[in-house]
Amino acid sequence: MANLPFSYSIRRSPRVSRMRITVTPDKIEVVAPPKVAEALLHQFVNDKQQWILQARQKVAGNNRPAAFPLPATYGEGTPIPYRGGQYPLRLVRYPNKRVKISFNGELTAQIPAHLPPEAHSAALKPALVAWLKQQARQHVGQALERHTATQQLIPQSVLIKTQKSRWGSCGIHNDININWLLIMAPPEVLEYVVVHELCHIQIRNHSAQFWALVAEHLPGYQSQRQWLKQQGGELLRYGFGLMG
Template sequence: MADHHLPGDPPVPLTLRRSPRARRISLRISALDGRVTLTLPKSLPEREALEFAAEKEGWIRSHLAKHPEALDVQLGIRLPIDGIDRRIVTATGKRVLIREDEIEVPGDRPGRVLQRFLRELARDRLAAASDHYAATLGRPYTRITLRDTRSRWGSCTSDGGLMYSWRLILAPPEVLRYVAAHEVAHLAEMNHSPAFWAQVAHLYGDYQSPRSWLKKQGNRLHRYRFDV
């Protein structure tokens, strides 16, 4: 893949991806983070793909206007943890501390430090929720994996492996628990049939509110960039 920019104010990052199966240029804007990807045939000059993007500039910018602007995680910004916005400040000690309205972070790279801290916090919360729902269901899972997924908040494999996005720790606790119940329910029903949703309701209760929150607000959790 190659990275380019569409000129303008502001410039729009473009990712060019070659595919041996592509027969023409295709343009995709991620619904989660607004990433613009151009897929082009193997032998097509990059210049033609960039010209194609320039022709579509109005369409691209109108779609990007619907996405929340990316935000670098650094001192002074407000970051949600458990759905509560807290301002990032310099720690007086050597570890991360979450206070009512602030997050104390040591060192000069708060994004990197916070990412490690939040992954571990997410693992603890998601493991506890998964343990609880698996015990209620009466079916064990085999492992928990955390990733920074952009296409889904969780998944369940046929051998009982659970995968979650660690960014769920940024969402309200009930949203995190709903996703855990959703994936654990797949241990019994590997589909999205009425029987599956009945299992989710049995494990979690009324799941409509957290499910709706994810659909409406979930993409905002991807706006925070920690690797700066």
């Protein structure tokens, strides 16, 4: 651990069945089942150090436009941006008829056993898009639950949409649209966009009064707004490349 060019933490979890590494802008974390020997964990990190360095560089934005690198193909080990981290995709062959994506500390794709390797990428892309949209719907709903009760900011409807140049919008009838690509941004960024659009239910402009209302819900919203200014373009590029 001391000889590596980075530090990392170890977290034991009975919910995971195998070791995994999560890289975010704030930390490098190794998550492992409770009974895995610590020496084995350190060896695992040592073996993965090149991937860790690359992932850390991507999430930190030190090698733009590598914060959201668009892979040539999707398969085993492809890093997928999700909730502010980069998760290497793990493929598992199953006797099912279509690709199924799941996340339990690691991002797993169940691939139909009959599907040849050369067909994996084409099958994975639409499955990832569908799964990410479903996750966006879930996490947007959770953010709404946290903020709608305050000052009765209740939308008429909420849609998760593909938007080419906007992260969210609030219509004249209080219908809110949220861009599903935000599920790949840090959680607080998605929450900021939800709060932003909710506040437009009460104040339709971007006056000082509007920003004061946003700050009542999210006192540190400025950093989330800045993240979108700095990283949003790359995230849009990645998302539309994934759908292409």
